[in-house]
Amino acid sequence: MDLGADLDETEKFLTSFFSQSSTRLTSVAFQRWMCVLTVSVLFWSSIRLVYWLSHTPTLYGILSFILPLLLLPLLASAYAEVNYEGIKVIQVGSFIHFLLLFQES
Numbered sequence: 001m002d003l004g005a006d007l008d009e010t011e012k013f014l015t016s017f018f019s020q021s022s023t024r025l026t027s028v029a030f031q032r033w034m035c036v037l038t039v040s041v042l043f044w045s046s047i048r049l050v051y052w053l054s055h056t057p058t059l060y061g062i063l064s065f066i067l068p069l070l071l072l073p074l075l076a077s078a079y080a081e082v083n084y085e086g087i088k089v090i091q092v093g094s095f096i097h098f099l100l101l102f103q104e105s
């Protein structure tokens with residue numbers, strides 16, 4: 001039984017499956033959503049700053065400036081966590097593949 005060949009077949013199957021699956025589409029949609037959210041927060045913050053050039057800042061204005069800036073890292077951290085876990089899965093798979101190849105030789 002050739003484990004390396006089985007692993008190659010499995011890897012080819014998973015690659016073709018995940019490249020066409022809804023997981024990839026969801027990831028792309030979430031990336032676009034994060035981009036739109038980030039640009040919107042930056043646009044909102046810049047509007048507030050320009051507004052304050054000719055008006056006096058109020059407590060409500062300061063809170064509406066700070067709150068989106070504080071929420072942005074919170075939302076982005078969930079996305080970064082998912083990417084970090086995905087990289088770990090890929091590294092473990094590569095390590096197992098390396099061990100199987102090393103075992104054969």
